[in-house]
Amino acid sequence: MKHWFLTLMIAFCTISVFILFIIYPQETLEASLNGLNVWGKIIFPSLLPFFILSELLISFGVVRFIGVLFEPIMRPIFNIPGAGSFAWIIGMASGYPSGAKITAKLREEEQLSKIEAERIIAYSNNASPLFIFGAVAVGMFHDAQLGLLIAVCHYMGNMIIGFCMRFYGTKSESPKKITEKNFSLKQAFNQMHLTRIRDTRPFGTVLSDAVIQSIQTLLLIGGFIILFSVLSNLLIVIESTQIIVWTIAGILSALSISTEFSFSIFTGLFELSLGSYLIANEDAGSLLQKLILVSFLLGFNGFSVHAQVASILAKTDISFAPYFFARIMHGIIASILTIFLFSPMYLSKQGAKLETMPVSQEPVFSFFAFTLEKMMIYGTFITITAIGIASILYIQRTYK
Structure with a gap:
């Protein structure tokens, strides 16, 4: 009976959304174009190089090299093998969902156990520096100095989550024999060489595989971005969000934060970028309140990113639940860190600058803002x- 009810609910929701597409074609088209615009101009070009490079590094054994080298650090701190450091670094450098993609790839390569992959996935899916410094700090708040504060709270929060997750699954995990390990370049090089020679594919095939797999993943990500952009917009159009917005308003009121942000938070829970933009441009509330809420959304990721991660993990045995729980905790921890670090990392520096800065001084150059501007153009x-x-590569391979 339970399974029949679930089937009926899924069918009802799908048909309802389809009917909404027909009733509101203009709103659906505009939301689709907004999602496509963000994906085509920023997400795709910024993630593609990292995805291709990560595929090549795994194939050539470089990740195995990093894993052996960093094993003495990652195992005692985060209770994961050294290969997990690669997923963590790529996740910080390129942003979500690259951390999830690398973790899933390492699990498929059997460089991680199921429990270890679930630990890593909980904190390797970060916002990229380009998004934090360029899109959020400069593009939304129009203040490059806020980028450092937001980034420190975001990445420090993820490190705290990573340390806490070291205790996850220890009871069900088979006991490991702990041995004393030191940095060994020779052993790391040997493992890299062995991994490379096991892959018998020619370089051209490895490169084309990396390009095709990366673009397939990015097309999947683009589909989710467009879908959730449309869904969130339709929910707003049909005014079916009042109960959720009132609930969010009650939580904000209990936290002494302006309830005017409730609609922006609801939007951000679906699509991170749009929600952060609405919060930054809201007339109500103080700058600190806005930063607290944006830090929470950056940590939570939004349901659009959650769907992307779930689709990537669906091909593996990695559970989605630890990731979802960790995202909530990361949002809360990042918000708390923002409260404590706002004054020493931002207000104190702003006060000193206001006393010494000439009125005609030009804005500080931001590399991330410059990169984001070029992304929007090219x-x-x-x-x-x-x-x-x-x-072209796919067609050539198919008809070869």
Whole structure:
């Protein structure tokens, strides 16, 4: 009976959404174009190089090299093998969902156990520096100095989550024999060489596989971004969000935060970028309140990113539950860190600058803001070119 009810609910929701698409075609099209614009100009060109490079590094044994080298650090602190450091670093550098993709890949390569992969996935899916410094600090708050505060709270919160997750699954995990390990470049190089020679594919095949797999993953990500952009917009159009918004308003009121942010928070729970933008441009509330809420959304990721991660993990035996729980905790921890670090990391520096800064001084150059600006100009061209190259490679392989 339970399974029949679930089937009926899924069918009802799917049909309802389809009917909404028909009733509100203009709103559906606008939301789709907004999602496509973000994906094509920023997400695709910024993640593609990292995805291709990570595929190559895994194939050539470099990840195995890093794993052996960092085993003495990662095992005692985070209770994971050294290969997990690669997923963590790539996750911080390129942003979500690259951390999830690398973790799933390492699990498929059997460099991680199921429990170890679930530990890593909980804290390797970060916002990228480009998004924090360029999109959030400069693009939304128009203040490059806020980037450091947001980044420190975000990445420090993830490190705390990582340390806490070292205790996850210890009871069900088979006991490991702990041996004293030191840094060994020779052993690391040997393992890298063995991993490389086991892969008998020619370099051209390895490269084309990396391009095709990376673009397939990014196309999947683009689909989820567009879908959730449409769903969140339709929920707003049909005014079915009042109960959730009132609940969020009650929570904000209990935390002494302006309830005017409740609608922005609801939007951000679905799509992180749009919710953060609405919070930053809200007239109500103080700057600290806005930063607290944005830090929470950055830690939580939003249901759009959650769906992307779930689709990546679906091909493995990695459970989604630890990731979801860790995202909630990361959002809370990052918000608390923002409260404590706002004054020493931002207000104190702003006070000193206001006393010494000339009125005519030009804004501080931001590398991340500059990169984001170039992405907005050339991102679409990069996206179309990359998809075209991948299509040619795929056709050649199919008819070879």
